[in-house]
Amino acid sequence: MSTLVIAEHDNSSLKTSTLNTVAAAQAIGGDIDILVAGADCGAVSTAAAAIPGIGKVLVADNAAYAHQLAENVSLLIAEVAAGYDNILAPATPNCKNFLPRVAALLDVAQISDVTAVESGDTFQRPIYAGNVIATVQSADAKKVITVRTTAYDAAPATGGSATVEALSAVHDAGISSFVNEEVAVSERPELTSAAVVISGGRGMQNGENFKLLEGIADKLGAAIGASRAAVDAGFVPNDMQVGQTGKIVAPDLYIAVGISGAIQHLAGMKDSKVIVAINKDEDAPIFQVADYGLVADLFDALPEFESSI
Amino acid sequence: MKVLVAVKRVVDYNVKVRAKADGSDVDLNNVKMSINPFCEIAVEEAVRLKEAGVATEVVAVSIGEKNCQEQIRTALALGADRGIQVEVAGKVEPLVVAKLLKAVVDKEQPQLVILGKQSIDGDNNQTGQMLGALANMGQGTFASEVVVEGDKVNVTREIDGGLQTVSLKLPAIVTTDLRLNEPRYASLPNIMKAKKKPLDVFTPEDLGVAVTSHLTQVKVAPPAARQAGIKVADVQELVDKLKNEAKVIS
Ligand SMILES: Cc1cc2nc3c(=O)[nH]c(=O)nc-3n(C[C@H](O)[C@H](O)[C@H](O)COP(=O)(O)OP(=O)(O)OC[C@H]3O[C@@H](n4cnc5c(N)ncnc54)[C@H](O)[C@@H]3O)c2cc1C
Ligand SMILES: Nc1ncnc2c1ncn2[C@@H]1O[C@H](COP(=O)(O)O)[C@@H](O)[C@H]1O
Numbered sequence A: 001m002s003t004l005v006i007a008e009h010d011n012s013s014l015k016t017s018t019l020n021t022v023a024a025a026q027a028i029g030g031d032i033d034i035l036v037a038g039a040d041c042g043a044v045s046t047a048a049a050a051i052p053g054i055g056k057v058l059v060a061d062n063a064a065y066a067h068q069l070a071e072n073v074s075l076l077i078a079e080v081a082a083g084y085d086n087i088l089a090p091a092t093p094n095c096k097n098f099l100p101r102v103a104a105l106l107d108v109a110q111i112s113d114v115t116a117v118e119s120g121d122t123f124q125r126p127i128y129a130g131n132v133i134a135t136v137q138s139a140d141a142k143k144v145i146t147v148r149t150t151a152y153d154a155a156p157a158t159g160g161s162a163t164v165e166a167l168s169a170v171h172d173a174g175i176s177s178f179v180n181e182e183v184a185v186s187e188r189p190e191l192t193s194a195a196v197v198i199s200g201g202r203g204m205q206n207g208e209n210f211k212l213l214e215g216i217a218d219k220l221g222a223a224i225g226a227s228r229a230a231v232d233a234g235f236v237p238n239d240m241q242v243g244q245t246g247k248i249v250a251p252d253l254y255i256a257v258g259i260s261g262a263i264q265h266l267a268g269m270k271d272s273k274v275i276v277a278i279n280k281d282e283d284a285p286i287f288q289v290a291d292y293g294l295v296a297d298l299f300d301a302l303p304e305f306e307s308s309i
Numbered sequence B: 001m002k003v004l005v006a007v008k009r010v011v012d013y014n015v016k017v018r019a020k021a022d023g024s025d026v027d028l029n030n031v032k033m034s035i036n037p038f039c040e041i042a043v044e045e046a047v048r049l050k051e052a053g054v055a056t057e058v059v060a061v062s063i064g065e066k067n068c069q070e071q072i073r074t075a076l077a078l079g080a081d082r083g084i085q086v087e088v089a090g091k092v093e094p095l096v097v098a099k100l101l102k103a104v105v106d107k108e109q110p111q112l113v114i115l116g117k118q119s120i121d122g123d124n125n126q127t128g129q130m131l132g133a134l135a136n137m138g139q140g141t142f143a144s145e146v147v148v149e150g151d152k153v154n155v156t157r158e159i160d161g162g163l164q165t166v167s168l169k170l171p172a173i174v175t176t177d178l179r180l181n182e183p184r185y186a187s188l189p190n191i192m193k194a195k196k197k198p199l200d201v202f203t204p205e206d207l208g209v210a211v212t213s214h215l216t217q218v219k220v221a222p223p224a225a226r227q228a229g230i231k232v233a234d235v236q237e238l239v240d241k242l243k244n245e246a247k248v249i250s
Helices: A016-028 A042-049 A070-083 A093-105 A208-220 A228-232 A298-308 B037-051 B066-078 B094-108 B127-135 B188-194 B235-245
Strands: A002-006 A031-038 A056-061 A086-090 A110-114 A116-119 A122-127 A132-138 A143-147 A163-166 A176-183 A196-200 A223-226 A253-257 A274-279 A292-295 B002-006 B009-011 B033-035 B057-064 B082-087 B112-116 B138-149 B152-159 B162-169 B172-176 B199-202 B215-221 B230-232
Touching: A002 A016, A002 A070, A016 A031, A016 A086, A016 A116, A016 A143, A031 A042, A031 A070, A042 A056, A042 A163, A070 A093, A070 A176, A070 B127, A070 B138, A086 A093, A093 A110, A093 A143, A093 B094, A093 B127, A093 B138, A093 B152, A110 A122, A176 B152, A196 A208, A208 A223, A208 A253, A208 A298, A223 A228, A274 A298, A274 B235, A292 B235, A298 B235, B002 B037, B002 B094, B009 B066, B033 B037, B033 B066, B037 B057, B037 B066, B037 B112, B037 B138, B037 B172, B057 B066, B057 B094, B066 B082, B066 B188, B066 B199, B082 B094, B094 B127, B112 B127, B127 B138, B127 B172, B138 B162, B152 B172, B230 B235
Parallel strands: A002 A031, A002 A086, A031 A056, A056 A163, A086 A143, A110 A143, A196 A223, A196 A253, A253 A274, A274 A292, A292 B230, B002 B057, B002 B112, B057 B082, B082 B199, B112 B172, B138 B172
Antiparallel strands: A116 A122, A122 A132, A132 B215, A176 B162, B009 B033, B138 B152, B152 B162
């Protein structure tokens, strides 16, 4: 059995989600290689080669892969996939963008958001906003899988010494091009790998009031998330949305502030170890999943909380 | 230009779906069915393109049993011009949906195909990308803005950390994210009018596509239940519990 893990990176650093995916590959068993597709991504391949237990790191370093355009990268992966039984990538927005294209090129199904490996061909995945866990068996010779990163602890990042092999294949489909990107750089930990997440909902009333969460996040080393309602209302950027159709998080501590607890929101955070809810409505559904519920006005509770920690 | 929109019939987003006691499947008896919310956004975008004079015709296609015609009618009531149903029994996997849509694309030759980014039942997030590969078209997934300019479309996408804009040669695929638009409500007169709009039905055989199955659902089960929590009286008690009981802050 051999597995190819697709590295998630930004051309300069390897993302933790790659390590979660390696852990899932280890759960399947067999040989594991990593593919790094990017441009000027030498540092990423060096980091990938340091992951213990990796056979080789394949690097496709070319301008055609700079922004990991799905049209180009999928052609590359489908070609490299010939030598592997399983193709795994983290279920991040970036990999969700190109991996189904790879599956279609290989004429196999994709199994999205795998949370457990039962055997070489049988996997668990949440469906219906996580209200149900399905066990699915694949009849395909090649399995194309995205891994829910919160379901796997990150594999160790250092200690290994895989060989690095450059791939010369250049695939430019010529049907798409990158125009620009507006990406906010944050000093805070990444939402999906932070140990503590504090999220605000419609109850925050506006973007300015998210400052009340920032002070707490600073003290706890937390990432800041949001409900869809807060994002739709323009309080905060879209990539902060936690939920069925946003980010999936499972930190040690999740604090939901002014969030009612719709199923779509719960889908993104209910696997957190400890959940705190602060809401002025004692009947809010969020309290059904909260370990500690505080019925209070957030504008009173947050400043007091910040000064008590 | 012609715009093709893929709409899926799914359980309504307000329904909390449960597994059947025997674990064979989810219990969908007597639950409300609707158009997948992301598909509703897709229809709205297509209709807006038509209203802006960019699109000339909007065709809504759904793959499923006869009752998915209800969702096609919804799309027609929202402003689509005609409908296509591909009649398939039971569940169809995204790869097969993509192959059927590819066949419809070959027949209809749309310049733009708009799909939802995700169906809220299977949570797959695959079909648009797969169609892109099969039809060799560029894709703008998780779109929050779509601008057609000549023979290209610029799509702004929701990505990690913010937004990315890509330029795609037409014909192209777009999959919708939540911020693309806010769908309108269908008015009663439009619902009446929709009943008279044309709706063609095809079988996979008509389209020359074999309906294959790659995955078997072995069982379904409820997720691990959370232990019931408590309500704390005030902020001080909360902080005390987090420090001394849960030990998640120091
Ligand atoms: C297809 C689809 C996908 C979706 N995906 C997601 C998703 O990924 N993530 C997501 O979050 N949602 C998602 N949603 C939306 C979801 O259904 C809810 O609408 C949303 O989560 C509600 O956000 P909210 O809890 O912030 O707002 P509301 O439901 O309006 O709740 C606000 C809460 O704040 C409380 N509050 C108000 N003022 C105060 C105060 N001063 N102090 C304390 N508490 C206060 C209120 O009591 C209330 O409980 C999706 C919906 C659809 C249809
Ligand atoms: N049976 C279907 N009929 C029509 N469109 C579909 C069907 N299944 C999926 N789609 C389209 O593909 C999108 C993504 O679905 P999925 O890949 O299943 O998450 C949906 O929002 C629809 O636009």
